[in-house]
Amino acid sequence: MHTVWVRLNAVVFFSLSVLLVLALLASITSIPSILGDNGNPDHPMEAIVTKVGLNTFRSLRTSGGVDRALFSIDIEADFEPAFHWNVKQLFVFVVAEYETKKNRLNQVVLYDKIIESTDPVKTISVTDAVIKYSLISQHKDLRGRDVELKVYYDTMPITANMYMTTSEVVGRFTLPEEYFNMKEEKKRNTGGGGGGGKGGAERRKKRKREEAK
Structure with a gap:
């Protein structure tokens, strides 16, 4: 008589073998879906x-x-x-x-x-x-x-x-x-302080120096 552990071992490995076979069959049967109606691997089912x-x-x-x-x-x-x-x-x-x-x-x-x-x-x-x-x-x-x-x-x-x-x-x-920043453009267009005065002139000079590098 086989012991309980031997029988349990046989059942477990048989179950794993069945799962492996089922997984392989699932992979094989999904190939037509991957290839699409024309069966051409160069044109699979695509978004x-x-x-x-x-x-x-x-x-x-x-x-x-x-x-x-x-x-x-x-x-x-x-x-x-x-x-x-x-x-x-x-x-x-x-x-x-x-x-x-x-x-x-x-x-x-x-x-x-x-x-x-x-x-x-x-x-x-x-x-x-x-x-x-x-x-x-x-x-x-x-x-x-x-x-x-x-x-x-x-x-x-x-x-x-x-x-x-x-x-x-x-x-x-x-x-x-050309370099462009939408936020700065909006400020200049709305007179938000970014385009005029000393601060605006300094920013324009800095931008020109960066572009020249």
């Missing part, structure tokens, strides 16, 4: 990105020897098509890509969001969302630079390997040719 673009420039300034650009964006995208029964959640992020003298490719995450399978609405619709991180150049050469926007999302399945999907370029814009 429908309607709009990702610039809304408002907030500032383009030089600080600490580097250029920094801050702005807000609009996003309209439907991620329902990217979900199937084996998807737990998506980690979505919008990335700005641009080139500088120092670095051929710069990538900055502007916006991110987690969309879960239990969410009743699987869309992103935001207007005038201020970006999380500024665009930065190490050599004060952001002025006039072209910026491209792309949407990335990691698919996190219930059982299977994670994979990332990258959209084509969904938005483009060019940074201003």
Whole structure:
């Protein structure tokens, strides 16, 4: 007769083997959903990105020897098509890509969001969302630079390997040719004390010295 521990060991490892087989079958059966109706791995089921673009420039300034650009964006995208029964959640992020003298490719995450399978609405619709991180150049050469926007999302399945999907370029814009700060512009336009007097003259001189460096 086998002891209780031997029988328990057999039951546990048999259960683990069954779970492993079920997980493998689940991964295999989700492949058609990942590939989409045409079964082409180069065109899997993807989100429908309607709009990702610039809304408002907030500032383009030089600080600490580097250029920094801050702005807000609009996003309209439907991620329902990217979900199937084996998807737990998506980690979505919008990335700005641009080139500088120092670095051929710069990538900055502007916006991110987690969309879960239990969410009743699987869309992103935001207007005038201020970006999380500024665009930065190490050599004060952001002025006039072209910026491209792309949407990335990691698919996190219930059982299977994670994979990332990258959209084509969904938005483009060019940074201003001159340094710009929306708050200072508003103060000058409303006569808020930023544009006149000794203090305003000193600030203009300081800005010109920074631009000349």
